[in-house]
Amino acid sequence: MMNNFPPGFVMIIGALLIPFLPHIIRQIYMLVLILTSAYALTLGFGIHTKITLMDFEFILFQSDPLTLPFAIIFHVAAVLNVMYGSHVKLWNQHMAIMSYSGAAIAAVHAGDLFTLFVWWEATAITSVFLIFAGKTKRSYGAAFRYLIVQIGSGMFLLAGAILLMSETGNAEFRNFDINSLYGQLIFIAFGIKAAFPLLNGWLQDSYPEASEIGTVALSVFTTKLAIFCFAKSFAGTEILILIGVIMTFFPMFFSIIENDLRRVLTYCLNSQLGFMIVAIGIGTELAINGAVAHAIVHILYKGLLFMGMGAVLYRTSTCKASELGGLFKYMPITAICTIIASVSLSAFPLFSGFVTKTLILSALGKEGLVFAYFMLLFSSAGVLIYSGIRVPFFAFFANERKIKSKEAPLNMIIAMISASILCILIGILPSYFYNILPHQIHYQPYDFSHIVGQIQLLGFSALAFICLWHFKIYPSEINSTILNSDWIYRKMLPGVCLPLLDLVKNLNQKFYKFLEYLFVTIKNIFANTMIKNKVFDREVGQDTLIVVQLFIVILILIFMWKIYF
Amino acid sequence: MKYLINKIGKINASVLFVCIIFLILELIGHRHGETSIEDILFFPAIFGFLSCIIIFGIAISLRSLFMKDEDYYDE
Numbered sequence: 001m002m003n004n005f006p007p008g009f010v011m012i013i014g015a016l017l018i019p020f021l022p023h024i025i026r027q028i029y030m031l032v033l034i035l036t037s038a039y040a041l042t043l044g045f046g047i048h049t050k051i052t053l054m055d056f057e058f059i060l061f062q063s064d065p066l067t068l069p070f071a072i073i074f075h076v077a078a079v080l081n082v083m084y085g086s087h088v089k090l091w092n093q094h095m096a097i098m099s100y101s102g103a104a105i106a107a108v109h110a111g112d113l114f115t116l117f118v119w120w121e122a123t124a125i126t127s128v129f130l131i132f133a134g135k136t137k138r139s140y141g142a143a144f145r146y147l148i149v150q151i152g153s154g155m156f157l158l159a160g161a162i163l164l165m166s167e168t169g170n171a172e173f174r175n176f177d178i179n180s181l182y183g184q185l186i187f188i189a190f191g192i193k194a195a196f197p198l199l200n201g202w203l204q205d206s207y208p209e210a211s212e213i214g215t216v217a218l219s220v221f222t223t224k225l226a227i228f229c230f231a232k233s234f235a236g237t238e239i240l241i242l243i244g245v246i247m248t249f250f251p252m253f254f255s256i257i258e259n260d261l262r263r264v265l266t267y268c269l270n271s272q273l274g275f276m277i278v279a280i281g282i283g284t285e286l287a288i289n290g291a292v293a294h295a296i297v298h299i300l301y302k303g304l305l306f307m308g309m310g311a312v313l314y315r316t317s318t319c320k321a322s323e324l325g326g327l328f329k330y331m332p333i334t335a336i337c338t339i340i341a342s343v344s345l346s347a348f349p350l351f352s353g354f355v356t357k358t359l360i361l362s363a364l365g366k367e368g369l370v371f372a373y374f375m376l377l378f379s380s381a382g383v384l385i386y387s388g389i390r391v392p393f394f395a396f397f398a399n400e401r402k403i404k405s406k407e408a409p410l411n412m413i414i415a416m417i418s419a420s421i422l423c424i425l426i427g428i429l430p431s432y433f434y435n436i437l438p439h440q441i442h443y444q445p446y447d448f449s450h451i452v453g454q455i456q457l458l459g460f461s462a463l464a465f466i467c468l469w470h471f472k473i474y475p476s477e478i479n480s481t482i483l484n485s486d487w488i489y490r491k492m493l494p495g496v497c498l499p500l501l502d503l504v505k506n507l508n509q510k511f512y513k514f515l516e517y518l519f520v521t522i523k524n525i526f527a528n529t530m531i532k533n534k535v536f537d538r539e540v541g542q543d544t545l546i547v548v549q550l551f552i553v554i555l556i557l558i559f560m561w562k563i564y565f
Numbered sequence: 566m567k568y569l570i571n572k573i574g575k576i577n578a579s580v581l582f583v584c585i586i587f588l589i590l591e592l593i594g595h596r597h598g599e600t601s602i603e604d605i606l607f608f609p610a611i612f613g614f615l616s617c618i619i620i621f622g623i624a625i626s627l628r629s630l631f632m633k634d635e636d637y638y639d640e
Contacts, residue, residue, distance in 0.1 A: 257632060377616075452587055458613065
């Protein structure tokens with residue numbers, strides 16, 4: 001029976017006990033929950049659990065070659081999250097993270113859209129507490145906006161599922177046609193969660209406002225769940241290539257001028273999601289493998305980067321480039337782990353990013369998509385300057401400031417070192433890593449051309465950064481807010497709608513005044529006719545009324561007499 | 566050599582050193598890319614350097630458009 005429990009479900013149910021356990025036992029209990037959930041992955045491929053409710057068959061647990069890699073990495077990330085957050089003694093964030101991870105894992109194994117919808121909304125509702133845990137005025141605002149956007153995306157999914165159900169008679173979670181209305185609705189739902197261009201505001205708005213352990217958890221699940229859904233439902237949809245290219249391209253510029261280092265990482269996350277979306281748009285076996293592989297390593301190195309910045313935030317209470325610098329001597333292990341993550345992100349040979357990015361680029365090259373190829377190459381070069389060098393450089397090296405701090409807590413260090421080891425292992429032994437991907441492929445990332453090309457590309461990008469810094473062209477960091485697409489609903493819509501609302505209010509008031517005037521006038525006209533010796537003189541009126549009443553009574557009597565006799 | 570290291574620092578000098586080594590490696594072996602344009606000599610190096618300068622240039626010019634006060638949304 002335990003076997004047929006959908007993975008993740010155990011974690012959600014088990015999370016209910018978390019508030020009642022003392023600190024250390026709770027941490028062990030959470031690890032046990034994750035292992036129990038992971039045990040269900042040994043069942044193999046196929047449909048394992050169904051329930052029938054209201055004549056509808058909900059497929060709760062379905063696994064195939066695409067779900068397995070995502071399930072594995074989500075479980076690994078959940079374990080890393082538990083380790084990373086062990087210093088937090090309050091239960092509320094642990095409960096949120098555990099149920100959030102569980103919901104995301106359960107969503108991956110959903111076999112129909114209604115089950116997916118339930119877990120889809122569950123990820124939103126559970127994760128919003130991590131943003132509330134930021135405990136600032138800004139984080140409260142961001143959390144509400146996050147919740148509205150996420151729930152909204154779920155509504156699109158539900159609408160698409162209902163349409164699909166009414167058109168085809170089933171709501172199986174499968175490949176969808178983008179040309180149908182239900183396909184488009186589902187596409188938008190996934191697109192919001194995957195932070196498509198102009199739909200990405202929530203990502204940069206909310207993640208950096210969460211608590212230090214919350215951001216690490218958030219960076220793993222929500223967006224990668226959307227990537228999984230795209231890979232499952234829209235593989236080979238050509239429009240995704242264009243969207244993906246725009247996604248990789250635009251966040252770079254915002255990332256460079258952003259001051260909050262955790263926000264820099266969210267822009268970078270957005271850009272890397274673009275790589276995966278492009279790969280899904282290509283849709284070949286090599287490309288899908290590239291997308292899945294990139295999602296997996298991205299969870300690891302981006303989680304590691306957020307862990308590093310979380311440690312800095314925990315120790316110094318700030319994550320702003322303009323206030324940080326010179327922390328290497330206080331936090332050397334955190335710094336080294338962050339550098340390993342940055343090097344993986346930049347796709348240096350022997351690190352994890354390299355073995356997945358080359359997959360995607362090769363897939364593009366093979367399909368002859370030259371424009372997209374060069375745009376992605378452009379982003380690959382740029383990633384070094386906007387995130388790879390910038391984040392560790394401004395946190396740990398540039399500008400000696402008077403901030404003094406201690407090294408991160410032991411549990412954070414263990415989590416960071418574990419993630420670093422995984423990043424390096426995947427980079428060194430790609431063939432083992434490729435075995436868990438959905439399609440069996442024989443691909444060799446380490447050949448002379450790839451290595452020389454990539455190191456030249458990155459080396460000279462680094463050189464460009466060094467030149468800009470050395471010749472003092474690189475401007476100093478300024479405390480600022482960078483406008484993003486959330487500006488549309490935070491400033492523009494209120495800016496346009498509030499005056500409109502005032503106008504409507506004014507018009508409304510004027511209309512009521514006019515109505516009041518109209519009624520008063522009509523009343524006066526009638527009143528004037530009712531005074532003595534006028535047409536509707538009241539005394540005459542009363543006599544008339546008695547006559548009319550008598551007439552009605554007589555009519556009723558006649559009517560009844562007609563019926564009964 | 567020592568003058569260079571003193572002038573630009575150890576890390577920067579080692580980056581420069583790696584860059585030069587991989588330029589020389591390209592001359593020794595045969596590097597080919599996914600597309601024919603990439604087969605031009607030192608293409609990744611030139612592409613990488615120029616990309617970064619371009620990205621940086623565009624980003625800095627966007628500052629005036631998108632950069633607002635820190636408490637822009639709090640007002």
